[in-house]
Amino acid sequence: MTSSITQMEHLFQVFNETTVLLQNELQCTYLEALAETGENMFQGSILQDEVSEIGRKQLEKSYQTVKIDIIDKSIIRKSFQLAVLKGMKEHVQPNHQMTPDSIGLLLGYLTNRFTTNLETVRLLDPVVGTGNLVVSLLEQWSDRSQQVHAVGIDLDEVLLQLAYVMANLCQQPVELVAQDTLENWFIDPVDLVVADLPVGYxxxxxxAKEFTLKSTKGHSYAHHLIMEQSMRHTKEGGYLFFLVPNTLFESEEAKKLQEYLHHEGHIQAFMQLPQTLFTSEATAKSLLVIQKKGEAIQAPQEVLLAKVPSLSNQTAMQRFLADVENWFQQSKQ
Incomplete structure (x- = not known):
């Protein structure tokens, strides 16, 4: 029987080989070609008329080595993710780094735990990128999948196409919207926001003048404005999970941000993520959890402040999860 590792390696190899072939045939970027080959695999046919006869035969031969319908969806997502990471190395875009899978696992647990009392959940990722984070969450919410409606927003058409293909291949329904995250949204209010915020101006x-969190001088912080935009479109009592820089509350605009967050919501948790997940101390992030204020919505008895241990340290993780569970029992009654 083929092991999941071997299966994942083989599927990545097929994604990669067919992507490179289409990249050469269509004279496009690796990421654009990856979206094309993913769509071919989902549709079960070669959709590009420009592909030569030789190229078509090579593609068919590669596609025939995988049966995408019966492969575990998490293996499909991880294989596709590896191909995306390879493509991103061609075009280094600091704000388009993929959220590590281990963070996705932690967010899956926490978002599920915070929303256990909801029968249905409208989930939004306002900076969806390639869709890896939102598809990972839906994967983990499989027992609640019929109750979750997911929406993703991004301006980058190539990344959005990759998100569309990944969601289709993994059979996860996600509504995708192509627009600037800070332009007006025409979506219904959501119960849950999850965002790996791009840091910058x-x-x-x-x-930016339309936002409370606009800067008093120079360009405004994009991550602050996205937090405000997300808060505007969250239902009363809804939760917002933001991956933010560790130095979020140390910048020149920190005081204004703190005042805004305390006015609009209740900070539930601030968790510093393991340094090992990031390329440098400067890019390290923490998880900020906020509940939007509303009628009968109470602040937690205390904010959950924690350092998340390495996910490979099982003993430390078990202790951390026990502490989180204890906090829920004591502060969320």
Whole structure:
């Protein structure tokens, strides 16, 4: 029987080989070709008319070595993710780094735990990118999959196409919207926001003036504005999970951000993620959890402040999860 590792390696090899072939045939980038080959595999046919006869035969031969319908969906997602990571190395975009799987696992547990009382959940990722985070969450929520409606927003058409293909291959329904995250959203209010926030400045100063968290001088922080935009579209009592820089509350705009968050919501948790998950101390992030204020919504008795241990340290992780569970029992009654 083929092991999951061997199966994942083989599927990545097929994604990679067919992507490179289409990249050469279509004269496009690796990521654009990856979206094309993923769509071919989902549709079960070669959709590109420009492909030569030789190229078509090579593609068919590669596709025939995998049966995408019977492969475990997490293996499909991880194999596709590896191919995306390879493609991203061609075009280094700091704000388009893929969220590590281990963070996805932690978020899957926490988002599920915070929303256990909800029969249905409208989930939003306002910076969905390639869709890896939202598809990973849906994967973990498989026992609640009929109750979750997921929406993803992104301006980058190539990343959005990759998200569309990944969601289809993994059979996870995600509604995708192509637009600037800080333009007006035409979506229903959501119960849950999950976002790995891009850190940097928003260049549209005129648009930034519409936000409370606009900077008093120069460009505004994009991650602050996205937090405010997300809060506006969250239902009363809804939760927002943001991956933020460790230094979030140390910047020049920190005081204004703190005042805004305390006015609009209740901070539930601030968890520093393991340094080993990030390329440098400067790029390290923490998880900020906020509940939007509303009628009968109470602040927790205490904010959960924690350092998340390495997920490979099982003993430390078990202790950490026990502490989180204890916090729920004491502070979320």
């Amino acid at each position: 928003y260049p549209n100063d005129e648009k």
